[in-house]
Amino acid sequence: MRMGIPNILSIAGTDPTGGAGIQADLKSFAAHGGYGMCAVTALVAQNTQGVREIHAPPTSFLRAQLDSVSDDVTIHGAKTGMLGTVEIIETVAAWWDETYSDNRPRPALVVDPVMVATSGDRLLDEEAEESLKEFLHRADLITPNVPELAILAGEALASSAEELLAQAEKVADAHQAVILAKGGHMNSDEVTDTLVFPAESGTRPEAYSRSSQRIETRNTHGTGCSVSAAFATLRAQGASWQEALATTKDWMQRALATSDQLDVGQGNGPINHFPD
Ligand SMILES: Nc1ncnc2c1ncn2[C@@H]1O[C@H](COP(=O)(O)OP(=O)(O)O)[C@@H](O)[C@H]1O
């Protein structure tokens, strides 16, 4: 395991109510022992009930934020969240490729393929889906929920655990990345998250799953952001895939179970990032 506190970068959009996006990422980094940093892709006027407006600063300013971090700080882990548009995806991709084209150690990259918020509001332009797929070969881990996995696989929504696994294998092979297939949107009493690995020379490492009892709560705003941020931190600390899944899933269960200690908003509230 890495000694010391790893520097973890979130490249994502904002949530002024603090439940999702960059604000959730920074809390999740801290909850798992990381030093959190962020580059803002888009300013989102949203709350627990929905998205009102999105303002994306010029991409030259996003690039300036990314360069400001990488010119000065060693990045041990990174995650992307809301990327929003083709232009933003291309800006992040160009920065990543240019920054890590030399011998500089490349941090592990977790891509949360954020497309639609719980409220149903789109956070990724429809025409940007193809650019996002092109971006994915840079990822070590991709963390789709059920609808996002279906779009990445180019198929209908999975309606069974077997279909979900088959889609995750297809996407893992297409992008040569590990997939965390999250089960929150499945219609089941248990919620299962599964890590699926790409096949190497025709052999696929065994998948790992972790299940928990489904918690009856509306406070699921920002769960996906927080899980991907936890993985970025734990992997930068040297956790194995199995350890990272167990730690993240158990933490998320406690964060959801204690979310009623918070009193934030009237819609889908946030989780409690610091449950202990
Ligand atoms: N009702 C729930 N009870 C327990 N765990 C949940 C529940 N809903 C989501 N999770 C967990 O929260 C995380 C996010 O899951 P999911 O809802 O599938 O993704 P997203 O937030 O991206 O839509 C996963 O770790 C999943 O297991």
Ligand SMILES: Cc1ncc(COP(=O)(O)OP(=O)(O)O)c(N)n1
């Ligand atoms: C700025 C921003 N990024 C991402 C999301 C979606 O968050 P997610 O973790 O998928 O949680 P849900 O809100 O969809 O449960 C967001 N709302 N805003």
